[in-house]
Amino acid sequence: MAVYKILVDPDPVLRQKAVPVKNINAGILRVLENMRDTMYAADGVGLAGPQIGISKRIIVVDPGDNLIEIINPEIIQSEGEQTGSEGCLSLPGKVGWLKRAQKIVVKGLNPQGENIELEASDSLAKILQHEIDHLNGILFADKAIKMRTESI
Numbered sequence: 001m002a003v004y005k006i007l008v009d010p011d012p013v014l015r016q017k018a019v020p021v022k023n024i025n026a027g028i029l030r031v032l033e034n035m036r037d038t039m040y041a042a043d044g045v046g047l048a049g050p051q052i053g054i055s056k057r058i059i060v061v062d063p064g065d066n067l068i069e070i071i072n073p074e075i076i077q078s079e080g081e082q083t084g085s086e087g088c089l090s091l092p093g094k095v096g097w098l099k100r101a102q103k104i105v106v107k108g109l110n111p112q113g114e115n116i117e118l119e120a121s122d123s124l125a126k127i128l129q130h131e132i133d134h135l136n137g138i139l140f141a142d143k144a145i146k147m148r149t150e151s152i
């Protein structure tokens with residue numbers, strides 16, 4: 001198990017557009033494994049490559065009961081609207097309220113290199129949109145309609 005240091009805003013890597021993964025090799029699989037360990041160690045529900053300084057399009061998500069790892073994720077359908085609060089390991093102590101799509105379909109590759117299509121709604125849809133935003137250099141605070149800073 002290896003835990004990465006999580007980059008915190010305003011680290012410039014968080015603002016870069018991450019590049020797609022071309023080959024799912026041993027190095028990428030190791031990064032995914034370490035991202036998973038890092039997410040769990042930090043008590044997070046999701047983590048994107050740029051947050052650990054790796055500007056590649058990879059995310060890990062766990063809404064509480066199941067680990068989802070997606071390489072080159074892309075939202076291909078979205079509908080509806082939900083408003084809810086979000087936090088981010090890269091913006092410690094901050095909470096924001098955002099509008100997100102209620103339901104999305106994400107396509108990408110699993111760690112085995114197979115094409116996957118995942119339908120998600122409610123909180124899983126919210127987490128996936130948040131993590132995919134990270135791959136485009138977007139932080140939730142950019143989109144928040146209201147922000148609060150909690151004393152840590």
Ligand code: NI
Nearest residue numbers: 087088089090
């Ligand atoms: Ni985040």
